[in-house]
Amino acid sequence: MSNIGSYEERVKNFNWKISEDELSYNAGDVINIGWYCSDRICQMGKADKLAMIWEGLGGKEKKYTFDDVRIKSNVIAQFLRDLGIKNEDRVCLFMDKIPELYFGCLGILKIGAIAQPLFSAFGDESLHVRLENAETNTIITQKKHVSKVRKILEKMPYLKHIVVVDDDGRKPLRERELAFNMDEAEDVNQFEIFPTKAESPSILHYTSGTTGQPKGVKHVHYSLISQYLTTKWVLDLQENDIYWCTADPGWVTGTSYGIIGPWSLGITQCVLDTGFGADSWYRFIEKNKISMWYSAPTAIRSLMKAGDEVVEKYDLSSLRHLASVGEPLNAEAVIWSEKVFGLPFYDTYWQTETGSMMICNFPGMKVKPGSMGKTVPGVTGGIVDPETFEEITEPNKGGLIAFRPGWPAMMRSYWNNEETYQSKFKNGWYIPGDKSTIDGDGYFWFMGRDDDIINTGGHLVSPFEVESALLEHESIAESAVVAKPDMVNMEVVKAFVTLNAGFKPTEELELEIMNFIRKRLSPLAMPQEIEYLEKLPKTRSGKIMRRLLRAQEWGEEIGDTSTLEDD
Numbered sequence: 001m002s003n004i005g006s007y008e009e010r011v012k013n014f015n016w017k018i019s020e021d022e023l024s025y026n027a028g029d030v031i032n033i034g035w036y037c038s039d040r041i042c043q044m045g046k047a048d049k050l051a052m053i054w055e056g057l058g059g060k061e062k063k064y065t066f067d068d069v070r071i072k073s074n075v076i077a078q079f080l081r082d083l084g085i086k087n088e089d090r091v092c093l094f095m096d097k098i099p100e101l102y103f104g105c106l107g108i109l110k111i112g113a114i115a116q117p118l119f120s121a122f123g124d125e126s127l128h129v130r131l132e133n134a135e136t137n138t139i140i141t142q143k144k145h146v147s148k149v150r151k152i153l154e155k156m157p158y159l160k161h162i163v164v165v166d167d168d169g170r171k172p173l174r175e176r177e178l179a180f181n182m183d184e185a186e187d188v189n190q191f192e193i194f195p196t197k198a199e200s201p202s203i204l205h206y207t208s209g210t211t212g213q214p215k216g217v218k219h220v221h222y223s224l225i226s227q228y229l230t231t232k233w234v235l236d237l238q239e240n241d242i243y244w245c246t247a248d249p250g251w252v253t254g255t256s257y258g259i260i261g262p263w264s265l266g267i268t269q270c271v272l273d274t275g276f277g278a279d280s281w282y283r284f285i286e287k288n289k290i291s292m293w294y295s296a297p298t299a300i301r302s303l304m305k306a307g308d309e310v311v312e313k314y315d316l317s318s319l320r321h322l323a324s325v326g327e328p329l330n331a332e333a334v335i336w337s338e339k340v341f342g343l344p345f346y347d348t349y350w351q352t353e354t355g356s357m358m359i360c361n362f363p364g365m366k367v368k369p370g371s372m373g374k375t376v377p378g379v380t381g382g383i384v385d386p387e388t389f390e391e392i393t394e395p396n397k398g399g400l401i402a403f404r405p406g407w408p409a410m411m412r413s414y415w416n417n418e419e420t421y422q423s424k425f426k427n428g429w430y431i432p433g434d435k436s437t438i439d440g441d442g443y444f445w446f447m448g449r450d451d452d453i454i455n456t457g458g459h460l461v462s463p464f465e466v467e468s469a470l471l472e473h474e475s476i477a478e479s480a481v482v483a484k485p486d487m488v489n490m491e492v493v494k495a496f497v498t499l500n501a502g503f504k505p506t507e508e509l510e511l512e513i514m515n516f517i518r519k520r521l522s523p524l525a526m527p528q529e530i531e532y533l534e535k536l537p538k539t540r541s542g543k544i545m546r547r548l549l550r551a552q553e554w555g556e557e558i559g560d561t562s563t564l565e566d567d
Ligand code: PRX
Pocket: 207, 251, 252, 253, 324, 325, 326, 327, 328, 329, 347, 348, 349, 350, 351, 352, 353, 372, 432, 433, 434, 446, 449, 455, 458, 459, 460
């Protein structure tokens, strides 16, 4: 029997109080995610239950019980409190998926500070804009990433401490750097958790927009109410499950469903801190007897590409439920997974801003391959007309996805950017910026984004950020960045550039530019192709027409070009 039981019944009788009651939370109480994910689980008699099975490079393994999670997060919390970090200070987590990242996140929350997780593959420029925007007080990182912080240190007077978790402290440390070893620190058994309330800020995730710099999406501790219940009902996690969320906590899936969801339910989860590999992933499932697996379409398509023979080498019979998020999950991938695993991937749709799942395929519900499913109980959603923002009730007609605000995990603002935050609300709806249809049975079918943001392998990349970074290369005069189709990543970044006088459009230069972006921004933002043009298409007012270049890449109709600049 699934946790949700009947979807229709749940929708009919829904109240967020169901989640509050299960978490013994009453309005006005203290609510701290760090406590809920560790201390509470121990108090419920699960102190000795395994919370995390971690595997790093070379098969190195570490295991932690819920009591370990409680103590280790206390150790980090105490260390931060001793440094003088206060509630609502921003503390960045800039690490690979090592145990310190997970315990650090809970430790930051336990002192009431705001956790700002950033993807460790970010280059110095990506790191800088995000730390600057949040005026981050402290960054917790590893030796292998500290050079990126050193590079931008001068520009960040507000950054007081750089905590390096794997420094043995033997070599003298540089300015503002501190060595911290979680395993050697003395246990902190009792820690006075900061009494955060429902609306106290918890996590600040940065997400890319079409224009301007990335936006800091502010979440609050009350988000737990949605994250707990959706983990229970959609991912269907049950007491004896072994769960694997493949996402990195540098992105929202890795925190909402890679830390908060499973641990607030007291579930054992696995973390694999190595890159993607079909063999290594299947081996990981076999070895740990993973039963619930939450992943992403690009990974699924890569597994498909690796072939069915690889699947057959492993015993994957422990799997009982699969789910996916982050980008369109094509019907072929669902059909393939049914064939090779005997289980379909259940698609889920949501965003950094929504904080928790919004449209899903639920256990027990008929999966229509290629559809995102139906709205989560407690969420009112539909599609609206892009001009009037009136709801479209006619089946199979395209429009913008829209949700009525008010679910617990909804973002509370964009950091220091109230104007953009307000612009997301129209006619009483929150508009996530995606297009969809809804069929006669209430299933959503994703059509595409309503803006120029590139979704590559489930990660959003802002064309604006890449274009700005390109202009910093000495050879580039102008740039336009669009998505180009890709079999595995669905979309990849493509750049069109014009060169400054004296530069030749060579292959060497193309590689040099690609590398430049990889280092400054990230491997995800790196253009997979650079096309040299004499001139970029522009409107008469001088705005570059990305739409035209994109249409050309996708073989689509170019549409209205009446505003195009004359030759
Ligand atoms: O365009 C949608 C796409 O990813 C965007 C959200 O990206 P992000 O904030 O990085 O969060 C990703 C993980 C929650 C959405 O606006 N997206 C997400 N899930 C799906 C999707 N597109 C199609 N199908 C999905 N299931």
